[in-house]
Amino acid sequence: WSQNALLSASSQDKEEPATQILSNELTYDEKTKTSVFSGEVIMTRGLLKLLADELRLTEDAEGYQYGTASMDERKRVYIRQDRPESFEVLEGIGERAEYDGRAETFDLIGKARLTRFICGKPFDSISGERVRYYQKTDRYQAFSGPNSDNPDGRVRSIAQPRAKVDAAIEACRKLQASGADIPTPPAPKP
Amino acid sequence: MRDRFPTIASVVILAGLVIGTWFAAEHTQRAVTLDAPAKQTHEPDSWGKVMLMLRTDENGVPISRIEGDYMEHFPDDDSYDIRYPRAMSIKPGQPTLVGTSKLATVLDDGNRIIMKQDALVMRLASDTTEPLNVSSNEITLLINEDVAYTDLPATAVRNRSTLKGVGMRYDNKTGELKVFDSTDVEIAPRARQAQPPATEKKP
Numbered sequence: 001w002s003q004n005a006l007l008s009a010s011s012q013d014k015e016e017p018a019t020q021i022l023s024n025e026l027t028y029d030e031k032t033k034t035s036v037f038s039g040e041v042i043m044t045r046g047l048l049k050l051l052a053d054e055l056r057l058t059e060d061a062e063g064y065q066y067g068t069a070s071m072d073e074r075k076r077v078y079i080r081q082d083r084p085e086s087f088e089v090l091e092g093i094g095e096r097a098e099y100d101g102r103a104e105t106f107d108l109i110g111k112a113r114l115t116r117f118i119c120g121k122p123f124d125s126i127s128g129e130r131v132r133y134y135q136k137t138d139r140y141q142a143f144s145g146p147n148s149d150n151p152d153g154r155v156r157s158i159a160q161p162r163a164k165v166d167a168a169i170e171a172c173r174k175l176q177a178s179g180a181d182i183p184t185p186p187a188p189k190p
Numbered sequence: 191m192r193d194r195f196p197t198i199a200s201v202v203i204l205a206g207l208v209i210g211t212w213f214a215a216e217h218t219q220r221a222v223t224l225d226a227p228a229k230q231t232h233e234p235d236s237w238g239k240v241m242l243m244l245r246t247d248e249n250g251v252p253i254s255r256i257e258g259d260y261m262e263h264f265p266d267d268d269s270y271d272i273r274y275p276r277a278m279s280i281k282p283g284q285p286t287l288v289g290t291s292k293l294a295t296v297l298d299d300g301n302r303i304i305m306k307q308d309a310l311v312m313r314l315a316s317d318t319t320e321p322l323n324v325s326s327n328e329i330t331l332l333i334n335e336d337v338a339y340t341d342l343p344a345t346a347v348r349n350r351s352t353l354k355g356v357g358m359r360y361d362n363k364t365g366e367l368k369v370f371d372s373t374d375v376e377i378a379p380r381a382r383q384a385q386p387p388a389t390e391k392k393p
Contacts, residue, residue: 016379026355026373028348030319030365037373063350065377 017046019065021055034058041069047082048106048135050097065101079106081133082184087172089117089184090140092131095147104135111149114140119172120183123165128155234262234271241272245300245333253281254300254333270296277303279333284362286314287338289331303331311338313362322348322367324358336362344369350378 024039035057037043043050052069059065069077077097081090095110108114113127129145142155150156172182241261245254258272275294279287292307305311309329313322326344331337339359346353346360346367357370 018379019375019377021373021375021377023373023375024371026353026367026369026375028353028367028369030322030367035375037375 019043019045021057023055032058043067043069047084049080049082050099050106051078052097060102062102065099067097067099067101069097069099071095076111077108079108079133081135081138083138084182087119087169087176087182089120090133091115091117091185092133094131106133106135107131108133110147112142113149114142117185118165118168119175120185121168122185123160123168124158126155126157129153230266232264232266235265237262243270243296243300251282254279254303256294256296256300256303258294267297268299272296275303275305277305277331279331279336279362281336281362284336285316285319287331287336287362288312288314289329289338291329301332301334303333305329305331309340311360313360319365320349322346322360324360324367326358338362352376352378 021037021041021043023037023041026035026037028035037055037057038053041050041052041055043052043055050069053072055067055069057065057067071077076093076095079090079092079097083089092106092108092112092114094108094112096108098107098109099105100107108131110129111127112129112131113125114131114133115122116124126140126142127149128142129148130143132141132143134140142157144153144155146153148154176182238261239259241256241258243256243261244252247253255278256272256275258275260273262271263269264271272294273292275289275291277289277294289303289305289309289311291305291309294306295304296302297304306328308325309327310323310325311329311331313319313324315321324338324340324344324346326340326342328342329338329340329344332339337359339357341357343354343356344358346358346369352375353367353369354372354374355369356372359368359370360366
């Protein structure tokens with residue numbers, strides 16, 4: 001069974017960004033139109049960043065990309081979405097990640113957790129077996145399952161009160177006005 | 191003893207002659223410096239302008255074609271240097287590979303073509319594949335294997351993707367491109383279509 005927890009943030013129609021991928025090695029197969037990036041993979045797409053050990057990218061006839069990111073060692077795939085306009089950073093981890101370029105969604109699969117930071121402090125978090133993030137509309141959704149990050153496979157969602165969020169945003173705005181650096185959570189090394 | 195004397199004397203004289211001859215030969219050998227064996231230098235024995243070299247397989251079907259503005263042939267390693275070459279791998283059933291550069295060296299009976307200085311290898315489009323360009327300071331074409339590779343920094347452009355890396359190998363038979371180190375891929379955004387993208391229904 002699956003429990004659906006839908007948390008939403010504001011949504012905008014965004015210009016499609018370019019995608020940059022750094023890695024140690026790459027094998028591209030023309031016949032299957034598949035690229036396999038391996039070794040310290042860093043994928044950047046607009047304000048979204050993904051870190052993994054291997055990324056398998058395919059492309060459909062219309063040019064949409066579909067990716068599967070995985071890790072060799074115990075670490076987890078890491079994605080990060082910066083939203084500077086609201087001083088937010090979304091950080092997600094999971095054993096595997098799947099990216100759908102047409103729907104512009106990212107799925108974190110296997111002990112998945114997504115945390116929203118405001119002004120560098122963790123506020124909301126959602127975890128389960130699978131967490132889906134809609135890049136276009138900034139929504140995220142969690143599904144339960146046996147390989148969930150929580151006991152008994154359920155979805156867990158922590159949402160701070162609106163007032164606390166607004167207060168944190170206001171504090172950040174003052175920091176920005178005073179010219180100080182805006183604190184953000186450090187990204188792990190690839 | 192008296193009657194043995196002549197025998198002994200002749201043996202001694204003969205031994206002296208042999209030793210003397212050997213000594214003279216040795217001395218002469220050392221005294222006269224022999225000419226070093228003729229070292230083959232890398233110099234052309236033939237050259238030509240506006241050349242075309244066609245190579246065929248065992249059935250006479252052309253598999254590679256090299257044109258150039260100026261060619262020199264070197265007998266010591268049976269190689270050719272060609273200025274402003276246009277090398278083509280035209281194997282039946284495979285997409286055509288075209289290589290250009292400022293200079294090319296053709297070795298191994300035309301199987302290995304080293305394109306040097308602004309080397310560019312283009313895999314022409316076919317009905318199932320887009321064109322692919324690989325550029326580097328030096329690219330080697332292996333005609334029989336239908337492979338192009340370089341160990342130097344290189345850039346490959348295909349459709350909306352630009353791939354940079356150190357060391358690349360493209361296999362025209364399998365259509366596989368490998369980048370060996372420091373891969374940096376930039377995929378430009380898709381051209382926006384006329385109709386608006388599918389939006390997600392709000393609950």
